[in-house]
Amino acid sequence: MDSDILTAFNQGKHEEAIHAAVKAIDAAPKDPKRYAMLATMLISLKALDQAGELLAKARNLFPTDIELQYTAGLFAYAQADYPAAAAWFAKCRKDKHLKNDATYMLALSYQQAGQPRKALAFALTAHELAPKQTDAALLAADLLLAVQAFDAAADILKPLLNDKQPQILFTYGMALSAAGKDGSQYLDEAKQLDPKGYDQKASAVADINRFLKLQEGHDGQA
DSSP states (O other), X not given: OHHHHHHHHHTTXXXXXXXXXXXXXXXXXXXXXXXXXXXXXXXXXXXXXXXXXXXXXXXXXXXXXXXXXXXXXXXXXXXXXXXXXXXXXXXXXXXXXXXXXXXXXXXXXXXXTTOHHHHHHHHHHHXXXXXXXXXXXXXXXXXXXXXXXXXXXXXXXXXXXXXXXXXXXXXXXXXXXXTTSOOHHHHHHHHHHOHHHHHHHHHHHHHHHHHHHHHHHHHHHO
């Protein structure tokens, strides 16, 4: 039943899924997983007031439930309270079922909190735990690019190239180019597969490069 609700939600049938999740809680009010499922859907829809109320009620009923603690981390992250989110996700890494997701979210939380070294450490761990998981690989690669570890970033993404995902191809092409190699093939392929996404990413990279050049100019004047 719960899987059907999540499937409907992921298919964009949000209202239908929310109603079904409420009924699921009414049918099994002592099942914390159902509270966590509904709260997560509300967070995804940015209905944070409703999610917060539900989460407070659920955590009062089930104070030690690990899935509700993970959901509390998602709620804190959605509110941009990244230190609180990191604290929740760190606790959830002890659970074998949540360890992968919690590690990835912990890396994201540290990245958003402006702690890139911690973010990179946990992103690399998240990638090691799930080497085929695209989001973890991309996060690790982006953080490696930020510290100019271009070859390491490319190495992480190379095994995923056959999936032909535009983000993977773009970032891999950028890593090769930054390392002084020819990444044009992958950049071109990314552009063909997702022209709009390519333009957005290319614009962001150009903005970063312009900023760095300005900084270099100011350093030279000083």
